[in-house]
Amino acid sequence: MAIGDAENACAARFQVGSEDYWKCVQDQHCGANPGILCQGRVLVERVVNPNPVGNQLGLKGLKPETLELARQLAAELQQPGARVSATRTLQLAEALQEAGYPELALQGMEIAKQVETGRAQPRVQIVTRLNDLQAISRTALADRAVGRNLTQ
Incomplete structure (x- = not known):
């Protein structure tokens, strides 16, 4: 199903923008x-x-360059034969982390990690950076869960 059709179908069942909606x-x-x-x-x-x-349009608090990167990735991923770039997805995840969206950052990091570890020769520096960022995002989520927001 096309993503726009999926959004419309889910809007009838869930609050738009909620985690359940996006799932x-x-x-x-x-x-x-x-x-x-x-x-x-x-x-x-x-x-x-x-x-x-x-x-x-665009998550609140994102820098214009982050939104532009996301738009470029969206356009790239719609092309026939598209492939996910671990490097560009990592850049987006880092920007989402900085903007205070650790849940989305973790999703981006997980996607980038799957891409990178699926390579014949994974780039060690990318995998190391992903592991470091995942730890930062998990800490931010844990802090948020106990009422501290250290990403601000």
Whole structure:
């Protein structure tokens, strides 16, 4: 199902923009076994168009260059034969972490890690950076859970 159709179908069942809504969009768009490409499409859609019904363009607090990177990735991932770039997905994840979106940053990092570890020769510096960022994001989520927001 096209991502726009998935968004419309899920909007009737869930609060638009909620975690349940985006899980529904991924399930509808990607099917039971989402691949990296499909997961990447849903992630960049969340960044570029977090509330399609309310026409909110871009997550709050993102730098213009982050939004532009997400738009470029969205366009790239729609092309026939598209492949997910671990480096560009890592850049997006870092920007999401800096903007205070550790949940989305972790999703981006997981996608980038799957891409990188799937390479014949994974680049050690990318995998190391991903591991470091995942630890930072998990700490931010844990701090948020106990009422501290250290990303500000």
